[in-house]
Amino acid sequence: MGRDATPAEVKAWDIDVRPDFKGLPAGAGSVSLGETVWEGKCASCHGTFGESNEVFTPIIGGTTKDDIKTGRVKGLEEGKSIVPQKTTFMKVATLSTVWDYINRAMPWNAPKTLKTDEVYGVTAYLLNLAEIVPGDFTLSDKNIAEVQKRMPNRNGMAFYEPMWKVNGKGDVKNVACMKNCAIDPVVHSSLPAFARDAHGNIAEQNRVVGPVRGADTTKPEPKGPVGSGPAPKAVVVAAAPSGDAAVKALLASNACTACHGVKNKIVGPGFNEIAAKHKGRADQEAYLTGKIKAGGTGVWGSVPMPPQAQLSDADAKAIAQWIAAGAP
């Protein structure tokens, strides 16, 4: 059953890079090459300096020169952080992980399209932003092991075998007390009233028959005891209409949804925001079709939208019509 894999096939798929750098292809990339790639393909999500918290958690920040010496990021200790949230370089102990992940999964909407030297370059650029290597540095398979010795959190990982092995003991103990057990009979935490409807109306997320209903979270909690007011009204809410499935498929297959939400800004504006902005414009459809094909910048801010030349005119028009219809 099955057949032997050819050497070329193994080479095509065996792309993983281990902490000892087994699997790392030969190559080299400078900080400045990395910067060029970064500006074109990475900065729109991660920020010019890898600091952005807009789309993904920040990559750069929170490490110090002292951390590079000790191999332990001080900011990971209680109350010691110098940035609002943990960044990639505060946590990651192994440089191989960074190289492998960029090579495997980046850019977000076109993974595995960077050349080997570009992966080295982007990695070098990040290392420079994190002040691990100087601005004139070229990272290669020859010197990467040396750079590993400067990773700020290289000594920050601990292996706890009981949580890895299925027959481990675990680290937290409780006993099965049955009667008059010691508890602190206060509510230590509860959902604040302002968050009551943060997850929508829970009445619409429960069945209409059975021993319970969903609470109507669009209204304050009932005041009287159970049964004193009207019982919650049972409602069935049909699932939200899925809109134009063909257009949705186009949006997904062309990675439009990587930058635009239907109802929210991601990198660029939400489709509903675009619809609202150009509502009533006589040439709306033609205008949007042109924008989709040619790309642009400045209408919504400084982040450019790359041209979508791969779209046929018919497909671009279909998307434009869907946006013009309010992005249902």
Next chain:
Amino acid sequence: MSKDLSDVIGRVLPAPENFLSPEKLEAARKARRRFMGNALAMGAGVAASTAAATRAMAAEGEEAILKLPEHSTGLGQSVVTDGYGKPSKWEANLQRRQSPGLTRVNQASVSFTPLQGLFGIITPSGLHFERHHQGWWDIDPSKHRLMVNGLVKRQRVFTMDDLMRLPSVSRIHFIECGANTATEWGNVAVPSVQYTHGMTSCSEFTGVLLSTLLEMCGVDKKNGKFVLAEGADGSSMTRTIDMDRAMDDCIVAWAMNGEMLRPENGYPLRLVVPGVQGVSWVKYLRRIEVGDQKYATKDEAVHYIDHMPDGTHRQYTGIQECKSVITTPSGSQTLLDKGYYNVTGLAWSGRGAIKRVDVSVDGGRNWRTARLEGPVLPKAFTRFNIDWVWDGKPAILQSRAIDSTGYVQPKINQLRAVRGTRSVYHQNAIQSWLVSENGEVSNVQVF
């Protein structure tokens, strides 16, 4: 069964459709009679007997019984109206849902299973929680390949045709995201069990044991200490699996609940790693590599690591330990009345089978042992239930599971004492639901 049961079973709420108070019901009846009267006065051709009949019915019994519905008096739909059947339209409220504000990119996001409305131990495939790292795909199975390479005598390539000819197993296992219940580490953050615990599902998986494939390829048992599993999607998720696990009960699965995997769950091929966090159950599985070291991939070196109080991170913590939660009554549900309830929920353990589940209705001071509904399987959901007669006073419901290793599900303060409050993953603490006098249930922390 409790003797109180006989007093409360069959207690009818004073409304034919269970949602109108007696006052409202009477008002509605009056309005209808007025309408009928007006209609008659206007000569609308309504038979004079109708209003009288309505009155008579109200006195004699419920309209739902006395007035035959159209489905009793008409012709229904034909076979194959729908070639792939769907749930009743009345069930549309039970949907996979996102938790607002949790993620910013929908292709690297999660949807939660509506545990509050499910029964037994099998999660309907269409409600199985989703976790995508770079969007999901619907892959042509005829073009999908699985490669086995590394420390094996024979590096091999398999088609789906090959794999599906091999001896298969079908086993029921739970899958739980390592970050399930993460929102509750520091404090209560979400309203209902869908969002506190909905990143878990349980299905029957069918496929070939990973050990069968590794044996076929001549795995190097002396040096091969780990396998790397890799996906074919954009993220090409990679995870290190311990060789003991790989040779034990891991399944290279193509089917879920009797049909092929759903695309959102890895069609046409995924790895099943029973008891281990969901991220290791690599979807769109394209490659298995045998190696002699761990791989420190992005999702085991940057994410899925546990931030400890001393500032270190624990790496390679994969086991989903014993855990349970009451699903009815649960957060943001509302009880209709005092009296008898069958409190029910789910328990599971990544280390074995569930041995016992205890339930408390007083915030953990006193406990009673629940009934386990069958079947009780290793590394699978186990459904429990217990009698409870609610007196209408505030009550705090908790469940506490014990697995076959003797491990007792911990309280949240016990977890925090060991792991601090900045951890994200492996939150398996006892969950508390406060039942207020108004009948509403809310998410609280009591320990």
